[in-house]
Amino acid sequence: MERCYPLAGGKGSLRLREEGLRVQLWAKLPDDGRGLYKVWLTGGGGELLLGTLLPEGGILQLRRQMSVDQLTRAGVWPPSGGRAALVFPAGGHVPQGWQLADDFPALFSDVVLRAQAKGQRGALFRKRDGGTTVALPFVWGGAVPLEAAFCLLRPAELEGETYLLLELDASGHPTFFRERK
Numbered sequence: 001m002e003r004c005y006p007l008a009g010g011k012g013s014l015r016l017r018e019e020g021l022r023v024q025l026w027a028k029l030p031d032d033g034r035g036l037y038k039v040w041l042t043g044g045g046g047e048l049l050l051g052t053l054l055p056e057g058g059i060l061q062l063r064r065q066m067s068v069d070q071l072t073r074a075g076v077w078p079p080s081g082g083r084a085a086l087v088f089p090a091g092g093h094v095p096q097g098w099q100l101a102d103d104f105p106a107l108f109s110d111v112v113l114r115a116q117a118k119g120q121r122g123a124l125f126r127k128r129d130g131g132t133t134v135a136l137p138f139v140w141g142g143a144v145p146l147e148a149a150f151c152l153l154r155p156a157e158l159e160g161e162t163y164l165l166l167e168l169d170a171s172g173h174p175t176f177f178r179e180r181k
Contacts, residue, residue, distance in 0.1 A: 007039065007084040012060070014039065014082030023071060027062040029053055029084055038142070040083045045075020047083065047141070087139050095158040098124040098135060107132060109172035112148045120145055124163070131170050135163040149174050 002017045012029030027039040027050065039062055040047040048071065053060035071077035094100050101107060105117040107125060117123070123145075124135040135158060136145040144150055145164065152174045153164040167175045 003079070005079070005081040007082045008042075012084055014041065016041075016079060018068070021068050023066055023068060023077075025050060025062075025064045025066065027053060027082065027084070029060040031055055031058060031060050036087055037084050038087045038139075040085075041071070041076045041079055042081045042083055043071070043074075043076030043079050048074040048076045052087075053084070085139050085142070087137075087142060094124060095135075095161075098126050098158070101125045101134065104134075107134060107168060107172055110148075110174070113146060113174070116146050116148055124158075131175065132168045132172075134166045134168065136166070138162045138164045152176065 002015065004013055004015045006012075007014055007027065007029060012027065015026045017024040017026075025041065029037055029039075037053045037060055039050045039053055041050055042048075050064050051062050053062045055061075068077055071079070101123040104120050104123040104125075105114045108114040108117055120136065122137040126133050126135075135156070136153075138145070138155065140162065144153070146153065146166065149166055153166055154177060156163055156165050165177075167177050169175050
């Protein structure tokens with residue numbers, strides 16, 4: 001049996017083909033050039049991240065094969081639809097007053113945060129009196145970057161995109177946010 005769902009948050013589709021105890025999943029989305037997208041399968045028990053859509057033949061695509069049992073345990077079988085979301089903006093757009101952090105881990109003195117910062121893409125920073133503010137791209141419902149500093153992160157909109165902000169003191173250690181006058 002084959003089913004097709006529109007992708008919420010995008011103009012694409014998610015097609016599923018049940019083949020015995022396995023399910024073939026194929027997601028496609030027009031390549032709008034805005035960056036990397038991830039796709040989720042939704043069901044009565046929540047959502048399951050399927051992966052990142054990759055450019056192929058002028059569109060963004062993802063092909064996966066999973067067992068019905070895996071999907072059932074994840075709470076998405078039977079499915080109710082799919083969702084796509086931009087998770088990493090392309091084009092290197094940097095909001096005014098911010099800089100792209102080319103060596104993001106070097107901003108941290110803490111070894112745990114430095115390790116978690118490795119591979120973080122799209123991180124921004126700006127120097128301020130007595131320290132640095134870092135901004136990490138964030139998608140609601142997605143993974144939280146720098147988990148070790150979770151309680152010190154605060155969400156903020158920067159030119160229409162959502163980021164998690166973290167304050168660092170002059171030595172690169174996390175601090176609590178203070179209201180500025």
